[in-house]
Amino acid sequence: MSVMVAMSGGVDSSVAAALLVQAHGIDAVVGVTLQLQAACGGQDSIAAAREVALALGISHHVLDLHQAFEQQVLRPAWSDYSQGRTPNPCVLCNATIKFGLLQEHGRRLGATLLATGHYARIETLPDGRTGLFRGQDPDKDQSYFLFALSPAQLAATTLPVGHLTKGAVRATARELGLPSAERPESQDTCFGGEQGFAEALRQRFGARSPGGPILDAEGRVLGQHGGIHRFTIGQRRGLGVATGRRAWVSRIDARSGAVTLNSDEAGLQASGLLASPLHWLVRPDHPFEAMAQIRYRHRATPVRVEVLDHEQQAIVQFLEPQRAITPGQAVVFYDGDRVLGGGWIQQAL
Numbered sequence: 635m636s637v638m639v640a641m642s643g644g645v646d647s648s649v650a651a652a653l654l655v656q657a658h659g660i661d662a663v664v665g666v667t668l669q670l671q672a673a674c675g676g677q678d679s680i681a682a683a684r685e686v687a688l689a690l691g692i693s694h695h696v697l698d699l700h701q702a703f704e705q706q707v708l709r710p711a712w713s714d715y716s717q718g719r720t721p722n723p724c725v726l727c728n729a730t731i732k733f734g735l736l737q738e739h740g741r742r743l744g745a746t747l748l749a750t751g752h753y754a755r756i757e758t759l760p761d762g763r764t765g766l767f768r769g770q771d772p773d774k775d776q777s778y779f780l781f782a783l784s785p786a787q788l789a790a791t792t793l794p795v796g797h798l799t800k801g802a803v804r805a806t807a808r809e810l811g812l813p814s815a816e817r818p819e820s821q822d823t824c825f826g827g828e829q830g831f832a833e834a835l836r837q838r839f840g841a842r843s844p845g846g847p848i849l850d851a852e853g854r855v856l857g858q859h860g861g862i863h864r865f866t867i868g869q870r871r872g873l874g875v876a877t878g879r880r881a882w883v884s885r886i887d888a889r890s891g892a893v894t895l896n897s898d899e900a901g902l903q904a905s906g907l908l909a910s911p912l913h914w915l916v917r918p919d920h921p922f923e924a925m926a927q928i929r930y931r932h933r934a935t936p937v938r939v940e941v942l943d944h945e946q947q948a949i950v951q952f953l954e955p956q957r958a959i960t961p962g963q964a965v966v967f968y969d970g971d972r973v974l975g976g977g978w979i980q981q982a983l
Contacts, residue, residue: 637792638740639749640732641665641694643682646751648814649803650794654749655690664745665694668736670703670727685813697739699731706730712835715863716843718886719962722779722930723831729782737790747792752776755796755971756788764789766915768971771799778930781966781976782913832863846891848875851884851901862886865893868902868958882958903955909965909977910947916974917945924967924974926950928959934968948977 637658639651654663665687667680680696687694707726714721737748753769754777766788769775783791795803807815829837836843843861850856857875859865864872869883877897884896896902907928918924920941925934936953950965959982966976 636662636664636743636745637747637749638736638743638745639663639665639692640736640751641667641683641686642751643667643679643686643814643817644751644819645807645812645814645817646753646795646803647683648686648751648812649798649806649810650749650751651686651690651692652806652810652812653794654792655692660691663690663692664743665690665692666736666739667694667696668731669696669698670700670731682814682817689811689813697736699735702735703727703731708835708838711831712839712841712863714962715832715835716841716888718862718865718888720866720960721962722964724779725782725964728779729784729787733780733783733787733791737787741790747790749792749794751795752780752793753796753800754780754793756791756793766973767796768968768973769793769796774800777973778927778964778966781915781964781973783915785915788915830864836861836863844888844891846887846893848873849892849894850877850881851894851896851898856895859891859893862888862891862893867960899957902957904952904959904982905955906949906951906983907959907965908947908980908983909950910943910980912941912945912948912975912977914945914975916969916972918969918974920945924969926952927966927968928956928979929963932956937967939967949983951983 637654641647641651651665667683684694707723711721711723740748753771753774755767755769757765757767759765764785766777766780768777843863845860847855848857848859859874865883865886867883879897881895881897882902883893884901885894921939923938926937927934935956938951940949961979961981963979964976965979967974
């Protein structure tokens with residue numbers, strides 16, 4: 635068996651590679667680092683990953699996918715922003731780039747498995763199928779970002795650190811003397827830096843974003859803004875107007891360019907959402923009850939899900955109202971720790 639490890643130069647993927655070398659030997663493991671942006675190139679990450687690979691004694695390659703990344707991740711992300719939505723590019727990147735094109739590249743090299751440093755677990759079920767589960771560390775669990783993978787992609791993937799806590803991963807890196815042991819968390823500096831991801835995309839594509847009025851909850855004009863891409867539902871800072879009290883973005887109208895603020899946080903609450911399209915790893919009987927996560931850092935909440943339109947659309951009803959339902963984000967359904975599937979939030983109900 636041969637395993638290709640996606641290496642970012644960070645501690646998580648470095649320990650994943652080290653654990654695989656311990657399990658399968660140096661000759662069975664190869665490291666690869668993705669170059670996803672032509673502008674910044676990610677040279678620091680490439681150099682860091684190469685240093686770890688050298689320390690482990692494995693070969694290391696760089697795969698330039700910046701054109702595919704732009705077309706399959708960045709452009710769809712900008713399309714969302716330009717329509718007043720807030721995208722989740724990590725979900726798109728995982729499904730199309732990391733576990734799509736990278737996995738295909740690994741097969742061409744003769745690798746039977748792709749490994750990453752994600753904090754999630756992949757387990758073989760009694761019926762022989764592959765299931766996706768939350769990572770052991772609840773504070774680092776990344777299963778939310780992997781819900782859109784296909785069963786075939788999961789079956790060809792291994793996640794060596796998914797059963798570990800972040801502290802244990804750091805400790806392992808120190809014990810092994812890995813160069814990345816003390817490297818700080820990645821901040822995705824190629825995703826906009828101080829100017830923000832949305833504005834970086836607007837500039838990248840030379841695009842225009844609808845400007846318009848900033849309104850209060852009664853429809854009174856508070857000011858003007860320079861583009862709806864600058865706002866997201868639930869946002870409180872950087873609103874560009876002084877209201878004299880705390881206020882949150884409660885609505886973004888892409889057609890008129892109007893951004894509505896609400897000084898009553900209760901105005902951000904919603905009893906449900908509409909999701910489409912959907913992606914299933916497990917197809918439960920409909921309707922069904924589950925736990926749902928509506929953003930990465932959201933604490934999962936009980937829901938009742940009714941699937942419509944030949945399983946392409948779902949109405950999700952919360953047992954308790956939830957705050958800041960954000961179109962463009964993903965809603966992911968869980969049965970305990972197991973990921974059932976999910977979909978893209980279209981609107982709050």
